[in-house]
Amino acid sequence: MLTVHRAEQAGCLVEALADTLSQPLADPMRTEIVAVPERGVERWLRQQLSLRLGTSCGGDGIAANIAFDSPSFLLRQVLDGVSDDPEAAESWFADRLRWPVLRVVDGHIDDPVLRVLATHLGTGDARADRGRRLSTASTIAALFTSYGWQRPTMIAEWASGSDTDGAGGELAEHLRWQPWLWRLVREEVGHPHLAEQLPVVVDRLRADADAVDLPERLSLFGATRIPQTLRSVLAALSERREVGLYLPHPSPELWSAVQTAGPQRSGRLRAERRPVRVRHPLLASLSRDVQELQEVLAPAVGATRHHSAEHRRPATLLGALQDGIRRDDPGRPAEGEGLDPGADGSVEVHACHGPQRQVEVLRDRLLHLFDADPTLEPRDVLIMCPDVEAYAPLIGGVFGQSSRVGDHPAFSLRVRLADRGIRAQNAVLDVLARVLDLAAGRVRAGDLLDLAATEPVRRRFGFTDDDVDTITGWVQRSGIRWGVDETQRRRFGLGGFPQGTVRTGLDRILLGVVAEEAENEWLATALPLSGIDSTDTDLAGRFAEFAERLTTLLETVSEPHASGQWLRTMIHAADLLTHTDSETEWQRAQAVGMLTDALSVPEGTPESELELADMRDLMAQLLIARPTRSNFCTGELTVCSMVPMRSVPHRVIVVLGMDSGQYPRAGAVDGDDILQVAPMVGERNVRDEDRQVFLDAICAATEHLLVFYTGADALTGARTPPAVVVSELLDAVRGVLGLGVGDPVPVLYRHTLHAFDERNFVDDGSGPFSYDAALLPGARALSALTRCRERGPALPVIADERLPRAPGDADVDLDELISFLAAPVEGHARQRLGVGLPEQADEHRDELAVELDGLERWGVGNRYLDALLSGADPHAAQGAELRRGSLPPFAFGTREFGPICDKAQAVATAAHGYRDDSADAVDVRVVLPDGRRVYGTVGDVFAGRLVPVSYSRLGPKHRLAAWIRLLAIRAGSDRDVAEAVVVGSASGRYPSAKVSRIRTPDDAGDLLAVLVAIRDAGLTAPIGLTLDAAVAAASEFGRSGDPAKARRRAEWAYKKSYGDQNRYAGLVFHGDPGAAVGFETMAAAVPQPEALSSVAGLLPGDDATDMYIRLAAALFGSLLAHEEDR
Structure with missing residues (x-):
């Protein structure tokens, strides 16, 4: 007899199954068979039975000699036992069927019947991707297997030569290639399909108990959908055996309502099904899977037994919600007066800013639950997620699985990702x-x-x-x-x-x-x-x-x-x-x-x-995910997808990632799947399946149900709705609490964008929400900044601080001096504060560029120029660059390399006129008036000239560097160097060189002392000079002597050179490297006169002159006076 055991909680079904299994089989050595739909359910069921079965009064901890097979494996066992040729039945399963399908497709792809398939495969098109053959064959094999599994009557009709859909209708013209192809595949396989033999198999099972080597008792646990072929086999087996179906079912009232609706015609289309009238909205929208299962099982069921737990007064919101589902009553329960969901916490919906925040909020919420209830263990918590692969790295990071750096209490939790992809x-x-x-x-x-x-x-x-x-x-x-x-x-x-x-x-x-x-x-x-x-x-x-x-x-x-x-x-x-x-x-x-x-x-x-x-x-x-039994129920906090542990009760059930559009699955109709084109009652529908799983999760939670979704965009903050099923859950909670349709739901919690938000550390009476002590200092700092903004004063920045003078006895490295004066604001941050901004990541490009960017073009030109200056053969230097792989391919590279070579050749030619001797390096030691020394080594000295050469456009930076080195040679060595000749490329359309000749001054020591004094002042407080603005100001001041004109000229040069985009200036003056800094802000950042008192008499201008202009003239005034451009 086929007996249906049903209960709202799977735990009650375990008790019923244990009672059944406690009665031994006639042959004590015979293995019990319990078919389970998922490996997670199997592991849990095995453990639960071990607590109930035993040689004493149960609970020996052993459940042995029980085979927990999948329903499909059970069907294979039956077919192997009944069929005269077991290999024939095996040939029609998808993993074996792909090969004959592939051979048939290859052999008949030119037939006009398969023209749609031929177009898909690109047959006859040399440009088409022929790599879809096996994929297509596998898809067709899966369709044929699904047809035989869910609608065997259609396959039987195809075998008889009819092109019908198994529901009494003719197939559409665009689908008729499938029965034609199926019949060819049947010839290739050489064995009849199970659907053809199903009447014979069923009759044999009904007539002869020994037709198949199975025990006299079979059990199927936890299914919410049973395909037609398996239903037929189970019904036949139940004629001679005891077959028990243990089904989780949310509501006795729903079961009665389906029964009251009366029997409906077997084998009908879903569109012809009369909907069952129920009052509870969750039953109406989420339970179609179990409704249809009850309808299709009804003709074969011999007895039905309802196993109900002792009914208790719903003391929590979750209990009231589950009781309403059980009673099919969406309203507020009479015994629920005074229900306070705000202090309850049994049902919570958390809206977060993206997946990362969902996991962070989940972590802290679980820690609160563990702290509140010492009896709660990780094994009592199940985290279900529609997209485990997307959330797995987030869970690993947030719960400290990938790195144990830190002392967050969640790092002590053991987390098991149960069914990740293989x-x-x-x-x-x-x-x-x-x-x-x-x-x-x-x-x-x-x-x-x-x-x-x-x-x-x-x-x-x-x-x-x-x-x-x-x-x-x-x-x-x-x-x-x-x-x-x-x-x-x-x-x-x-x-x-x-x-x-x-x-x-x-x-x-x-x-x-x-x-x-x-x-x-x-x-x-x-x-x-x-x-x-x-x-x-x-x-x-x-x-x-x-x-x-x-x-x-x-x-x-x-x-x-x-x-x-x-x-x-x-x-x-x-x-x-x-x-x-x-x-x-x-x-x-x-x-x-x-x-x-x-x-x-x-x-x-x-x-x-x-x-x-x-x-x-x-x-x-x-590589599709394949959960294994060993990953479930291990005593750890389990994370899995929605299906493997469905209906398994846990004290805390978490549903993570319930975002709009992610769940239920879209379920787009596959135009080639006949079952989706014209679905019949009881056949699979992924959206109905997902909805049923969510209802199972609601019913399986015994103490807490936590739902998480992305409720706001992380960039814009715009609110986003949850998955439809979550909205339906919130509506159901409104009904339990007696709230109106538009009333806010007290179980919905909206969280902050960042975990370090100060609101996460505010004690609301039950302690702060966050457990992350590492973020507490950041939250406090953020709180302080927020209060500053509320009071009005500007926030402190680096430029507001006046540091004490650097140690006076520190010698000065020549290269550091040059680096500082080339960018005084950056020099203050780097050389005094030790702060450096990360450079833009220069990622290695995988593609071949058709043109070089500015930095790449400079790199090629600089290498080629160095080779020319070292005396290398130009053709050899070009050959080396071509083999380096830095140039675009073919004509693109020639187009880029030609102008680069011309410019480098022009610079090298100009430089050779001044480099008429071997290069030398000069060690310099300049003793300053205060006793300190400027020390370093100056290269590129040729006879009586300093001749630095660069592929870059000759600008203030190169000229200033050469000037300072020239001063150091004159003041700190006995080498007679009369001038510096700075060679670089000239701006303009045509490649040419530009030469700047700078004569050696007589007062080099004094000039160098002024520059060191400027650096000393700049290490105390930032100086807002940029070279382009400074040289413009010095040039105008030297020409006209008018500080106002010089200042206007500096402002024009500052804007033209995009000085306001200086990242270090943004950091120093506004606290944000991306902030633009205006000229007035920079020009106001000058040292006080007393900071330069040691060289006051050496600075250009007088006390009435703008200090910004005096500093600019100190940098470039003497240089310009001793410079000659060519």
Whole structure:
């Protein structure tokens, strides 16, 4: 007999099942069979039964000799036992069916009936991607399997030659290719489909109890949907056996309402179904799955038993909500008067600013629950999430799983991510999938480095963290962009340009072991890479071995192979690139096992040829999440997707990530799926399934139900609605509390944008919400700043502080002096405060640029200029640059390189006229009036000249640096240097050089003392000088002597040179590196006269002159007076 056991709580069903199993089978050695829909349910059920079954009065902790199989496995057992040819039934399951489908599609793709399929596969189009063959065959096989599982009557009609939908209708014209193809697949398989044999199988099971080797009692636990084929088999088995269905059902009133509605025609379309009238909105919107299951089971059910827990008065909001669902009463319960949800906390909905904040709020809320109830343990909490993969890294970080840095109390919680995708768990499979992806793509440098950094690859080649960093630097400096070699690039129309490929970059690295890049010597197309130490020789060899093995594999997998050869190739790839130790060897075994199962074909069956794209699709199917029983109910705080632990009761159930549009799933109709085009009652609907799962979660929570969603945009703050089911939950709570439709719901909590918001640390009587002590100082600082803003005064910034003078006996490094005076505001931050802003990240580009940006153009020109100045042959220097891989390909590179060479040649030609001797370096030691020394070394001295040369446009920075070095040589050495000749490029359309000749002054010591005094003052407080504005002011003041004109000229130059965008000025004067700083702010930042009292008589101008102008003239006045431009 088929008996349905139903209960609102799965715990009551466990008691009923335990009572059943406590009665031994006739054969005590016979294994009990309990079919379960999910592995999480299996683990929980096994543990619960072990607490109830035993040799004494139960609770021995042992539940043995029970097989917890899936319903599909149970069906396979029945078919294997009943069928005369078990292999025939196995041939029709999806994992085996893809191969005959693929062979049939390949053999008949030119038939007019399959023209839609041929268009999809791109048959006859040389430009089309033929890699969709296996993916398409797998999809068709899955459809055929689903048809046989859910609508066997349609398959039986197809077998008889009818093109019908199994519901009494004819198929639409665009779907008739499916029965035509199915009949060809049946011929290829050579065995009848289960649907054809189902009447015979059912009759045999009904007539003969020994037709199948199963015990006299079968149980199916926790299902909310049972496909038609399994229903037919279970009904037949129940004629000779005891079959028990243990179904979680939310409401006895709903069950009665479906029964009262009366029997409806079997095999009817869902559109013909009469909706059941219920009062509770959650039952009306979320329970269609269990309603339809009850309807389709009704003809076969022999008895129904309701197992109800002892009814108690609903003392909490959650209890009242569940009681209303049970009684089908959406209103406020009579015994619920005085219900206070604000102090209850049994139902909470948290609106947060994005996924990260959801997890942070969840962490603190759980800690509050653990503190409030010492009996609550992590095992009592279940976190369900529609998208585990997206939230897994956030959970790992927030709960301290990825790093235990810090002392947050949540770091002591043990968290188990139960059903992540297998790619996240099996690193060997991840490596193999990456190899296939690389072969299908362009082999980008970033992807290559990502592969090298995976754990199995690192173990195989001995790469440490430092090694990976070193290799990353090599890849960037060697110019590797994308492509294995020139041959592979031909696929993308770039044959003949090997620069930037892995092969060329690797040659550069290996040549760098024995030669220097600066020597401009190359071998074939490779230029040695500089900076490879002798200690890195072994690493270079290991990286070369890795790249060589990968290159060989990429060539192999890029070609089509038979399925058996693909299996051998993938195993060989795992051996070449990965290594596993005793703790991870299971990963290789699992990878090999899964690939073997996926690629093996029955003996005697021809192997299909698969292309690379087919293998990628097959690998993608293998990497779908597969929860294992060992990951559930481990005593840790469990995080899983929505289905594996559905209906399993927990004291605290958390539903995370219930954002609008994310849940329920969209459920778009697949136009090729006949079951979705015309669905029948009892067939799968993903949106109804998701809704039912959410209802199960509501009913499974015994003490607390916490729901989290993104309730506001993290950037704009605009509020966003939750998932529809969450809105329905809030409406139901309104009904329990007797609130109106528009009334605010007291269980909805809206959280702050940041965890460090001061409101998270305010004691509301039950303690602060946040447990993060590390964020408390930040919250206090934020609170102080907020109060400052409310009071009105401007917030303090760096420029407001006057620091004490730097130690007076500190000598001055010449290079530091030059660096400071070139950018006084930045110098104050760096040299006195030790504050440096991070530079813009110069990420390595994987693509080949068709034009160079300004910095890249300067790098090429500067290297070429250095080569020319060192006396290298121009053609050799150009050849070295071409082999460096820094130029765009083909004509793009020629277009860029030509003007660069012309400009560098013009600068070099101009410089050669003054560099008529070998270069020399001069050590300088200048004794200042206060006893300190300015010390350093000045290079680029040729005979009696200082001749610095730069590819950059000759500007104030280069001239000032040369001037200061010239002063230091004159005042601090016995070397006779008459002038500085500064050579750089000239601005303008045509490439040319610009030369500035600066004569050596007689009062070099005094001038240098003034510059040191300015630096001393600038270390005490920031000085708002920029070089462009300063030289403009000094020039005008020297010409006209009018400080007002000089100031206007400085302002014009400041704006023209975008001085207001100086990041250090923004930091110092406004506390924000991105803030614009006006000229008046900068010009007002000058030292007080007493700060320069030691050199007061040496400053240009008088006491009435604007100090800004006097400082500008001190920097550039004498320079301009001794300068001659050419």
